[in-house]
Amino acid sequence: xxxxxxxYLIVAALLFGVGAFGLLTRRSALIMFMCLELMLxxxxxxxVTFSRTMSDIAGQASVFFVMVVAAAEVTVxxxxxxxxxxxxxxxxxxxxxxxxx
Amino acid sequence: MAPVxxxxxxxxxxxxxxxxxxxxxxxxxxxxxxxxxxxxxxFILAVITFFMLLHRSSxxxxxxxxxxxxxxxxxxxxxxxxxxxxxxxCLFVTGxxxxxxxxxxxxxxxxKDFRKFFLYLNLFVFSMLLLVxxxxxxxxxxxxxGVGVCSYWLVSYYFTRGSAASAGKxxxxxxxxxxxxxxxxxxxxxxxxxxxxxxxxFHVAGTLSPTVATLxxxxxxxxxxxxxxxxxxxxxxxxxxxxxxxxxxxxHAATMVTAGVYLLVRMxxxxxxxxxxxxxxxxxxxxxxxxxxxxxxxxxxxxxVLAFSTVSQIGYMVLAVGVGAYSAAIFLMVAHAFYKAxxxxxxxxxxxxxxxxxxxxxMGGLAKYLPLxxxxxxxxxxxxxxxxxxxxxxxxxxxxxxxxxxxKFLWALGVVTAILTAYYMTRLFVMTFLGTERFxxxxxxxxxxxxxxxxxxxxxxxxxxxxxxxxxxxxxxxGAALSGFLHPVLGYVPAVAAASTTEQWVLAAVDVLAALxxxxxxxxxxxxxxxxxxxESKFFEHVWYWDDFYDATIGRPLTQMAVFDDTVxxxxxxxxxxxGVAVLIRNSAEGLxxxxxxxxxxxxxxxxxxxxxxxxxLVARVH
Numbered sequence: 204x205x206x207x208x209x210x211y212l213i214v215a216a217l218l219f220g221v222g223a224f225g226l227l228t229r230r231s232a233l234i235m236f237m238c239l240e241l242m243l244x245x246x247x248x249x250x251v252t253f254s255r256t257m258s259d260i261a262g263q264a265s266v267f268f269v270m271v272v273a274a275a276e277v278t279v280x281x282x283x284x285x286x287x288x289x290x291x292x293x294x295x296x297x298x299x300x301x302x303x304x
Numbered sequence: 305m306a307p308v309x310x311x312x313x314x315x316x317x318x319x320x321x322x323x324x325x326x327x328x329x330x331x332x333x334x335x336x337x338x339x340x341x342x343x344x345x346x347f348i349l350a351v352i353t354f355f356m357l358l359h360r361s362s363x364x365x366x367x368x369x370x371x372x373x374x375x376x377x378x379x380x381x382x383x384x385x386x387x388x389x390x391x392x393x394c395l396f397v398t399g400x401x402x403x404x405x406x407x408x409x410x411x412x413x414x415x416k417d418f419r420k421f422f423l424y425l426n427l428f429v430f431s432m433l434l435l436v437x438x439x440x441x442x443x444x445x446x447x448x449x450g451v452g453v454c455s456y457w458l459v460s461y462y463f464t465r466g467s468a469a470s471a472g473k474x475x476x477x478x479x480x481x482x483x484x485x486x487x488x489x490x491x492x493x494x495x496x497x498x499x500x501x502x503x504x505x506f507h508v509a510g511t512l513s514p515t516v517a518t519l520x521x522x523x524x525x526x527x528x529x530x531x532x533x534x535x536x537x538x539x540x541x542x543x544x545x546x547x548x549x550x551x552x553x554x555x556h557a558a559t560m561v562t563a564g565v566y567l568l569v570r571m572x573x574x575x576x577x578x579x580x581x582x583x584x585x586x587x588x589x590x591x592x593x594x595x596x597x598x599x600x601x602x603x604x605x606x607x608x609v610l611a612f613s614t615v616s617q618i619g620y621m622v623l624a625v626g627v628g629a630y631s632a633a634i635f636l637m638v639a640h641a642f643y644k645a646x647x648x649x650x651x652x653x654x655x656x657x658x659x660x661x662x663x664x665x666x667m668g669g670l671a672k673y674l675p676l677x678x679x680x681x682x683x684x685x686x687x688x689x690x691x692x693x694x695x696x697x698x699x700x701x702x703x704x705x706x707x708x709x710x711x712k713f714l715w716a717l718g719v720v721t722a723i724l725t726a727y728y729m730t731r732l733f734v735m736t737f738l739g740t741e742r743f744x745x746x747x748x749x750x751x752x753x754x755x756x757x758x759x760x761x762x763x764x765x766x767x768x769x770x771x772x773x774x775x776x777x778x779x780x781x782x783g784a785a786l787s788g789f790l791h792p793v794l795g796y797v798p799a800v801a802a803a804s805t806t807e808q809w810v811l812a813a814v815d816v817l818a819a820l821x822x823x824x825x826x827x828x829x830x831x832x833x834x835x836x837x838x839x840e841s842k843f844f845e846h847v848w849y850w851d852d853f854y855d856a857t858i859g860r861p862l863t864q865m866a867v868f869d870d871t872v873x874x875x876x877x878x879x880x881x882x883x884g885v886a887v888l889i890r891n892s893a894e895g896l897x898x899x900x901x902x903x904x905x906x907x908x909x910x911x912x913x914x915x916x917x918x919x920x921x922l923v924a925r926v927h
Contacts, residue, residue, distance in 0.1 A: 226908050235904070300902025 385439035482530010521581025532564030549652030586626025593619025602840035629706030631787035695773030726822025
């Protein structure tokens with residue numbers, strides 16, 4: 204069975220939308236990270252889709268880079284979240300407004 | 305000859321440096337002796353140089369001292385030009401300076417700043433000699449500025465007195481306007497002749513176009529009006545009388561104020577190229593002579609009368625330059641130096657005897673108390689009035705005869721001025737020495753005292769010069785006298801040669817008649833001066849309201865502009881621009897900082913919206 208590429212793209216768009224919506228509405232840093240991962244993976248899905256339809260391996264190669272960078276980013280980000288939680292017993296990003304103008 | 309002429313220049317500088325280095329420990333007597341001595345030695349050296357020059361076939365000697373400026377095509381050496389004109393100037397400058405230095409020892413006795421006075425005086429003589437001996441315009445300019453600054457220092461010598469301080473400033477500022485003219489003349493000449501040395505300029509002066517020549521001459525005239533107190537820049541000279549009287553005699557009567565005339569005479573080859581320029585010079589000179597003479601008739605201060613008289617006499621010299629009678633101008637300059645120095649020193653002696661009173665209305669009847677000053681002043685009075693055979697008669701006659709050949713109207717103006725000259729000098733003389741004694745309240749009822757010998761000796765010497773000074777250029781012996789001596793420098797045959805003998809006799813008779821009319825008129829009016837009687841025109845007393853005119857046209861508008869700048873431009877425009885920028889940045893920052901809320905969600909939203917906009921744009925562009 205051959206699923207048309209459009210379906211993949213629609214799923215990716217939905218995933219991206221869910222991620223973006225979560226990022227904008229939730230306050231917990233942890234949840235926001237998850238949403239971020241959703242958005243990244245939505246983008247990965249489009250990469251893979253186009254890679255397959257256009258028979259070009261470069262798209263799939265990029266996905267590995269995105270995954271690596273996302274993993275690194277999560278490491279750093281979670282480290283910050285843990286540090287913040289230790290100080291404030293909260294991971295709500297709304298409390299982290301010291302740097303505002 | 306080179307070492308003698310160099311020493312002649314350097315002697316006053318040596319005196320200046322010696323007194324400066326030795327410090328304030330020096331005794332008054334020593335300072336006076338050194339100050340007078342070095343100038344006297346200068347005079348002797350000038351006489352020696354003069355005789356050495358007479359024995360040479362070529363009467364132009366350039367003495368190269370050292371290279372001063374070497375930039376591109378501009379080569380200005382520090383070099384002296386000894387020729388008949390400069391040596392004539394040197395002779396009377398050093399001679400009269402020596403006498404006035406001697407006089408100053410007595411006049412300035414006991415002054416707190418006695419040393420300072422002699423320092424400035426010696427420096428002045430050096431600058432004046434540099435001015436006349438320089439072989440190029442730039443070195444002359446150094447001397448020109450040197451005498452200017454010495455004049456400024458000496459005018460405001462009593463600087464604790466407000467009027468003296470502002471008189472000094474006035475002299476300085478008026479002179480700056482004149483200096484501008486000299487600088488412009490130098491620029492023009494260098495641009496068109498590529499040299500500043502006198503001989504170099506004269507060599508190519510014939511090739512100057514009439515326009516350039518006229519512009520140069522007008523610039524030189526501006527320089528001369530500043531330094532020599534001619535219309536329109538003459539107002540500073542009467543105020544300069546705030547200085548001590550020897551200064552008035554030396555700087556503001558005999559020497560410095562004639563520097564402008566010297567400059568014009570020196571540049572005679574350029575003047576010859578511009579008949580228009582010379583006509584302007586003649587008119588300026590003639591009008592100044594007349595205007596200043598009318599003002600002198602109505603002044604109450606003995607020194608102010610003499611100051612305006614100086615302006616008027618220099619007007620004659622400038623008039624003579626304007627009609628091309630350069631040697632007549634120099635002749636009058638020398639003769640004027642004799643009798644005007646005499647008159648000023650006489651006035652100084654009078655002022656000294658009356659405990660520093662200068663108001664003519666508080667003098668009178670001084671003849672019997674001042675047995676030496678009185679005859680000396682009498683000689684000066686007759687000399688300036690133009691009574692034969694005194695020096696003034698021949699000198700003024702020489703000028704007027706030349707003017708008559710050139711322009712009858714200016715000649716008539718000159719004769720009227722001669723009448724006025726005799727009139728105001730007689731008024732001065734009568735009010736000071738004759739009539740009732742009105743000085744008792746000034747002197748605390750005691751009799752005025754005659755001055756010490758150091759003051760009267762210069763009076764005697766100058767009296768002799770004022771009587772016999774005419775012999776340096778008698779009208780029937782021009783060729784063998786001063787004008788013959790100056791002829792190689794000026795290269796101009798005096799117009800007087802064209803006048804017939806009868807004409808000369810008639811003109812001389814007119815001069816004498818003019819003098820006698822003035823004398824008689826003044827005697828009739830002023831012989832029996834009643835206290836409180838007035839015969840002075842307010843218009844003349846207030847200097848034709850000339851100062852008020854400048855005040856209204858230049859002073860007040862500039863002051864208003866400065867006040868406007870201070871109250872409007874400075875706080876509103878300049879400060880406004882500066883603070884405006886600061887306020888603008890602060891206000892925009894106030895608005896922008898609200899965007900940075902610290903809520904990550906808002907930033908993310910902004911990003912998403914931004915992306916949305918970009919994507920919509922891209923999509924819309926594709927379709």
